[in-house]
Amino acid sequence: MLNNKTVVIGVSGGIAAYKACDIVSRLKKLNANVHVIMTKGATEFVTPLTFQSLSQNYVVSDMFEEPKTWDVEHISLAKKADVFLIAPATANVIGKVANGICDDMLTTTVMATTGRVLIAPAMNTNMYKNPILQRNISSLKELGYNFVNPESGRLACGDEGEGKLASPEIIVNEVVKLLNNKNNDLQGKKIMITAGPTVERIDPVRYITNRSTGKMGYAIAKIAADRGADVTLVSGPTNIEPPSNIKKLIKIQSAEDMYNAIIDNLDENQVIIKSAAVADYKPKAYSDKKIKKSNDDLVIELDRNKDIAYELGKIKKDKVLVGFAAETNDLIENAKGKVNKKNLDFIVANDLTEEGAGFGTDTNIVKIIDKEGNINKYPQMKKDEVANVILDKVKSLLEK
Missing domain, CATH: 3.40.50.10300 (CoaB-like)
Structure with missing residues (x-):
């Protein structure tokens, strides 16, 4: 279904990082070419080897590690991306992207991509409702960035409320919609x-x-x-x-x-x-x-x-x-x-x-x-x- 389509997935440092494994697996089953970029925090929750095995591509996590190819790494991945997905997206990463801060491989690559960007937030309820975060999300939406709203439920911290990462099924469906370029063409029907x-x-x-x-x-x-x-x-x-x-x-x-x-x-x-x-x-x-x-x-x-x-x-x-x-x-x-x-x-x-x-x-x-x-x-x-x-x-x- 997604033959010849490339999805670059940015995984940031939240407990929901483990759900990104399911997202990668689902996209591979749809025949997408998947590349994963991890923040340093994300590697504390899931090992790069896990994503490498699932995606069948090497994983990038350090801007200054020895390159696997002679391409400029972040530019090469940015050009490949038909869709750039950030899941989970922490408040920290959303804030960086919204304000043009590029201090790791994920934020640098997303800044350079011309593909569609899809962001799936996941965090504590109070963080998600914070007006600073909501301002950052609004700014990104105005610039054409796409979002998958988080779900409500019991969070890892024990709180109940909005902030839980959307299910892998819903996130993958949104990726497919963006790749098929049929986003909401039946809206209201x-x-x-x-x-x-x-x-x-x-x-x-x-x-x-x-x-x-x-x-x-x-x-x-x-x-x-x-x-x-x-x-x-x-x-x-x-x-x-x-x-x-x-x-x-x-x-x-x-x-x-x-x-x-x-x-x-x-x-x-x-x-x-x-x-x-x-x-x-x-x-x-x-x-x-x-x-x-x-x-x-x-x-x-x-x-x-x-x-x-x-x-x-x-x-x-x-x-x-x-x-x-x-x-x-x-x-x-x-x-x-x-x-x-x-x-x-x-x-x-x-x-x-x-x-x-x-x-x-x-x-x-x-x-x-x-x-x-x-x-x-x-x-x-x-x-x-x-x-x-x-x-x-x-x-x-x-x-x-």
Whole structure:
């Protein structure tokens, strides 16, 4: 996802320095090239060898140590940085950067970078609320520096309050937003996304469902929120941790539950993305007691569930409605039929028989078909990348 992108991470001397290890690891898993600069204080909390092992690049901590290359070290790293992240950022480091003080490798390099700078403060609550620090933060924001606000909670000193380093997941999400240059381009847009399977109960221990894991829908919800949208996620049962930055999570079980949740939240949303795999049928009769095994075959009579996308297509007005089609044959023909029948703006179609597509995978291979019949085919991509493709098309429709 971050191929050919370089992130330079400045680690300053706070107890939260250990969390920077997780940040480096997460960025490496996204294929970023990561370089770490440590202040002298930071090396008292975590050894440079730890960051060297995680980043697979040597770590710089002393301006006057013997150079590893013939480049001027701080200028070389400053030029490489697509994003320069300082995490944790102490009050001391923030004060130095705000006032142009360059007395170590971290502050010298950040002064020289032309990349975007992202600062994640971490300190005692009273320090964070100090008007001098807040003035320094305001000054840096006016100059175009980006910040990840600290969280509230129990701090290392035992105090409760604001000042805890934001979670590595949130910090990495902010880095990704800056690198993808899609920072808040969906700001103010209200998007409802459905994800996962539905469950239709037979008796207290049995039910009908499907193989959907919710990965695609959750990826769309996460990326939409990363790009600034107010996201409502309507989710069937999954084993996925919901994105931390969505506005609302509604957990449902059955297709009827999902339909009701969508209708209840329809008016407040401009876009509905129907990525959930909704059961077409449900048992005609529910047994409130477990059905006992017998010597006879069991016959379960099924009723048809509402086609939610079809019902939405009748009442959507000027809303953007996106459907999904998971097929095993006649993909294009079946997907085109759904676009027309359900009054969709476009449909995301994938062939479940293709390796790397469909349920349970971290990748997908999709074709997007709009209501004019245009077909765009995409190669195998990670589901986060597919999510950006879908949201780019949604954004273009909202701007018409």
